Each structure stands twice: as structure tokens, then as C-alpha cells.
Amino acid sequence: MRKLFSRTDIFIIIGVIVLSFIFLIPNVFKNDELIAQVYADGEIVKEFNLSEIDEETVFCPNENIVISVRNGAIRFSSSSCKDELCVNSGWLTAKGQTAACLPQKVVITIKGAGKTDMITY
Amino acid sequence: MQNRVMFLKIAEAIKKVDKRAWIALALCLSLIIGIVIFDTVKKNREFQTTSVAMGTIINIKLYGPDGEETAQLIAENINETERALLSRNEENSDIDRINNNPDTSVSVSYETADIISKSLEVSKNCGGVFDITIGEITKLWNFDGENQSVPAKEKIDEALSLVGYPYVELSDTSVKIKEGQSLDLGAVGKGAACDRIKTLLESTKTDSAIISVGGSLLLYGDREFTVGIANPQNSQTTLGTLELSDAFVSTSGNYEKFFEQDGETYHHILDATTGYPADSRLSSVTVVCDSGLLSDALSTACYILGYQESISLLAKYNAQAVFVFKDKTIRTTDGLRECFTLTDESFVVGK
Numbered sequence: 001m002r003k004l005f006s007r008t009d010i011f012i013i014i015g016v017i018v019l020s021f022i023f024l025i026p027n028v029f030k031n032d033e034l035i036a037q038v039y040a041d042g043e044i045v046k047e048f049n050l051s052e053i054d055e056e057t058v059f060c061p062n063e064n065i066v067i068s069v070r071n072g073a074i075r076f077s078s079s080s081c082k083d084e085l086c087v088n089s090g091w092l093t094a095k096g097q098t099a100a101c102l103p104q105k106v107v108i109t110i111k112g113a114g115k116t117d118m119i120t121y
Numbered sequence: 122m123q124n125r126v127m128f129l130k131i132a133e134a135i136k137k138v139d140k141r142a143w144i145a146l147a148l149c150l151s152l153i154i155g156i157v158i159f160d161t162v163k164k165n166r167e168f169q170t171t172s173v174a175m176g177t178i179i180n181i182k183l184y185g186p187d188g189e190e191t192a193q194l195i196a197e198n199i200n201e202t203e204r205a206l207l208s209r210n211e212e213n214s215d216i217d218r219i220n221n222n223p224d225t226s227v228s229v230s231y232e233t234a235d236i237i238s239k240s241l242e243v244s245k246n247c248g249g250v251f252d253i254t255i256g257e258i259t260k261l262w263n264f265d266g267e268n269q270s271v272p273a274k275e276k277i278d279e280a281l282s283l284v285g286y287p288y289v290e291l292s293d294t295s296v297k298i299k300e301g302q303s304l305d306l307g308a309v310g311k312g313a314a315c316d317r318i319k320t321l322l323e324s325t326k327t328d329s330a331i332i333s334v335g336g337s338l339l340l341y342g343d344r345e346f347t348v349g350i351a352n353p354q355n356s357q358t359t360l361g362t363l364e365l366s367d368a369f370v371s372t373s374g375n376y377e378k379f380f381e382q383d384g385e386t387y388h389h390i391l392d393a394t395t396g397y398p399a400d401s402r403l404s405s406v407t408v409v410c411d412s413g414l415l416s417d418a419l420s421t422a423c424y425i426l427g428y429q430e431s432i433s434l435l436a437k438y439n440a441q442a443v444f445v446f447k448d449k450t451i452r453t454t455d456g457l458r459e460c461f462t463l464t465d466e467s468f469v470v471g472k
Contacts, residue, residue, distance in 0.1 A: 008138050016149045042172030042196060083267055089357075096349070097357050098171070098178060105173040109180075118180060119359055120372040120407055121336035121351035 034095070035111040036074040038067060042105075050074060050110070061106050074108055076101060166328075168192060174199045175314065176265070177335030184344060185328035198321050199334065202314045206233045207306045209256065219296050220256065220303040226295040234294040236306065236313050236414060243418040244286040244393075247434055251422035252286050252393035256303030264389040269380040271387060277396040284393050311337035312371055312417025319413070329366075336377075337417055338370040351376075352465055353404035353445060360445065360465040363457060365409060371416035373424040374405030374445075392425050399425040404447050406431070409457065410440035428452060446471075 005013075034050040040061045048059075048069050056070040064080035073093045076086035081103050089099035092110055096119065100107040168188025172179045179199060181192050208214045215233040229237075240253045257280035261272040283301045290297040298304065306313070311334040318332055322341050329342025340346050345366045349359030353376045363370070375388035375398075392399040401424055408420040419440055423431035428444050432454070435442055441456035450471040453461050463470055 006137070008134055009142055011134075012138070012142060012146055016146070016153075019150075020153050037171070039171045042170065092357070094357075098180075100173060100178050102173055102176055102178075107171045107173060107178060109171050115347055116349035116359060116362060117182065117331050117346040118333050118338055119336070119349040119351050119356075120333070120338050120370045121356050121374065121377065 034072060034093075036069070036092070037109055037111055039107040039109070040105060048074060062104065064104060065101060065106055067108065074110070075099070076106075076108065079104070172196060175203045175310065175334065177311065178333070179335070180333040181330070182332070183327055183330045184342070185330075186326045188327075191322070191325050191327055194321060194325070195318055195332065198317055199314050202310070202317055206230060207236070207310045207313065209303070209305060216304055216306060219298055223298050223300040223302060226290070226292075226297045228295055231294055232317070234291065234296065236309065237289070237296055237304070238291055239412075239414055240306070240309055240418060241286050241289060241291065243415070243422060246437055247422040247426060248394070249286060250392050250394055250399070250425040251308065251418055252284055253304050253306055253309070254284050254286055254289060254298065254302050255391060255393045256305040257283055257301070258391055258393070258396050259305045259307065260303070262387075262389070262391065264378045264380075269387075271382055281396040284396070308373075308421045309414050309417045311335045312369065312413035312415070315339040315369055315413030336372060337413060339413060340365055340368045340370065342367065349464075350407050350443060350445070351405070358465070360468050361443070361451065361461055361463045363407075363409070363443070364460040364462075368409050369411065369413040369416040370407060370409050371413070371420045372405055372407040373420040375401070375424075376404065390421060390424050401425065401427055402446055402448075403427065403444055405445045407443040407445075408435070408440055409442070410438055415440065 036048045036050050037044050038046040038061055045061050046059055050072050053069055053071050056068060059067045059069060065076065066078045068075050068077040073091040075091045076089065076099055079086050079101055081101060086099055086101035092099055092108060095110050096116055098107060098109040166185055168183045170181050170192050174196060181195055183191055204211050204214060206215050209216045209220055211217055215229040219227045244252045261276055261280055263269055288299040288302060314334045315337055318339055319341060322330060329344035331346045332339045338348060343366055345364055348363045348365055348370055350361050351372065352358045352360040353374050356376055373390055375390060378389035379386055388398045390399050403424055406420050406423040408416045408423060410416045415438055419435065419438060422434060423442060426434065435454060441454045443457060443461060444452045449468045451468050452471050
């Protein structure tokens, strides 16, 4: 009587199973990344991978705003607006956090909200 | 040499594999490739963007085809809501024309009339603590401006004598207010914008969506979303979540806009019967219902009324709510008990 699985069959099955997990690898790494997006007038003008930044740098989406970026964190560090509400928002460090300069229509948001889709406030 | 032996062994093994195994292998591979492609396509059908409009942050997350175009339409729709209908600072908006022509019947769009009509009804049902004729009072407090201070009592009393929803005359699409009165739809504007976006989405191919207009949310379609409720002590974090689909969610909290003077904190939720910030035991109220305008109006009204008096008001509109008290206890209405999850253990869910 013929065996249900020959040895080669078993190798193939194991191979296919292993292969199917290869596609998951990029996703596993992706989830740990902290990506910050800077929007000006509704368009993404800059994206930072906060996990990969070694030393503090600055980025200016326009002549009135300075954004500071360091490992794992991003913030508005200065703005020409009087009230500087955006600066007072401080460092953003977790997924889903947002800070905005409303008068100049600049928004910083850290991509991916973890388990939460959106926050009501 | 060893390599050669190994190679020959593998070649022999491959020869041994029969046709059926090859077919099975091909099927498996095509299944895997199919799944990967499906997954990629599905991800492409998700579109997310953030912008600023109506003086607030707009977050858009769309599922379905044509995400980018739909997001564009939504942005235009929000600007239109502000420009043509609800802004009192925008010249020739419906509200601006009403405010500038007291004692005159002003013809407005059907939508504006509908928003005013529903707002007046809420005012009536909550004993006038929420009232869109509060315009002169909000001007005095100026929470949207700079260098706020507590207005003089005489000024508040004078402005308060002009507040009163019964003075508004509304017939079909004509609106008339009393001399000296002014309408302020700030407490319902974001929710009303969410209502208009829902109507817009119904004409697109969007499967589902979650949209935040300054913290007032529209959950569109069958997809279940996790909505975080802002922690009043640090609104970048959440105190709990709600699992919801096809609903409107709005929160009123004392942490949104406030200023301090002589050691006292003055927040922006004004009681239309006193002209002062509502004296409440609550930090915030989150309302869930089937209308954006109502969820907005009710969250304000419930914050001012407090827990006990809110229950009958919410029942009237078939709305549900989460109440967060200053002492860090949380109470939810029966309809939300199952879908609420506490995420910040420093808060306590009361019975």
C-alpha cells in the first residue's frame, strides 16, 4: 500500500509553511517603527522615522515654524504665532498623538494609532 | 566533492516527486501569492490624511476605492459648511446674515434652517442651559481669542438679557432673531459638519470611514472602530475606548479651552442661563447617537446639566453617554456598558 505522505511530500509541506511566514516578517518589523508625518495645508511635506534618528535635527515646513526631531520624539520648537499653542503641546512620543499650529495649518501626527482608530476630545 | 553529492541527492529527490505533488505545490504557491496580493490591494484601499479646517484639526481615514478624491471632496465640504452656512466671522454666511439683520426674516439654506431648528429643540428640552442665542456672551468671554479675562458682571448680565431661544422665529427657511441677539453655532458646528460628510459619503463608493472634525467623530459604514476617549488630565492620552460602528461621537470637556485668573480656572462651556462657565462635577461627557449635530449639542447640554438630569434628556434622543467626573470616576449609560473598555487604571468605573 502506498504511504499517504512520502518523505519528499513532508519536506514540501514544511517548505510551504515556512515560506508562508516569510511574508509576515516585514510586518513584524514595521509595527515597532514610529513614523511622524508633517502636514502643511493638508499635504504631507515630510516624514520621519523617529526610531532611526540619532541626533536632534530641525525641520522648517515654512519660514515661521521650527520642528525639532530626536530619537523617538518630535515637537514644535518655535512658531511665530503669539500664543505658541503648538509649542506648548510638547514632545510627541506615541502612536496617534497629534499637535497642530492651526493659524498656519501645520499638523504633526505620529502614524498608526495602535489599537485606537481615533480620539474624541 | 561533498557539495556535488548533495546536489545529486537533491536532484534525485526532485525526480522522485510525482506530478500530483508538483500540482499541489503550485496550488499552494498561488494561494500564498493570492493572499499577499489581496492584502496589498486591501491596504491600498485605505486612505488617511490630516488637515486644518474650520479652525480645527481634521483627521480622515477612508476604506474603499477613490480614497484620495473622496478626502478632497470632504475637505471642500467642510470648508463650504464653514463659509456658507455656520461661521459668524465669515461675511455673508447664513449665520452672519441672520446676526446682521435682527428683527428681519432672513432667508437661509434648508440645511442651516434644519440645524437651527434642531438646536432650538435641544435648548427647549434641556431648560435652556444650551442655547445658540448665546452669541453675545461668547463674544465677551472670547475663548477663541488671546489674553482672556473674566468679563465685568454688568456686561454679562446685560448680554444675558438677550439670550433666549424662544425669541428666535423660524418658519420653513426664514429665520428672525431679536435686536441685540446673536447666534453662535460653535457648539454644534463640528457635529453638523459630520452630518454633511455622512450625506456626502453616501454618494461615493466608500465602504467605511472614520472622520474627526476637531474631536467630533463620524463613524461611517459597518466596520467596527475603536474610539479613544481623551483623558481630561492629558488629552493626548486616552482613559478608555468604545467599540462602535455607524455612529456619531462627540465630547465636551473642561480641558479644551480655558484660562486662569486669580487662581481660578475658567473653561469654555458656558451655561446659557447664567452666562458663566458651567459649575459641574464633570470633567467631560462623551455622547454617542445617530446625528452629529445632536451628539455635539447633547454633550454640551449634558456637561452643564450633570449626570442625573442628563439621563432623561439622552433617553429622549435615544442617545448614549460616558460621563467622566472630576474625582476620576466614570459612569456610562446602559447602551455603552458592553462596548466601553477602561484603559487608564487611575480612573474607576462606577455603577
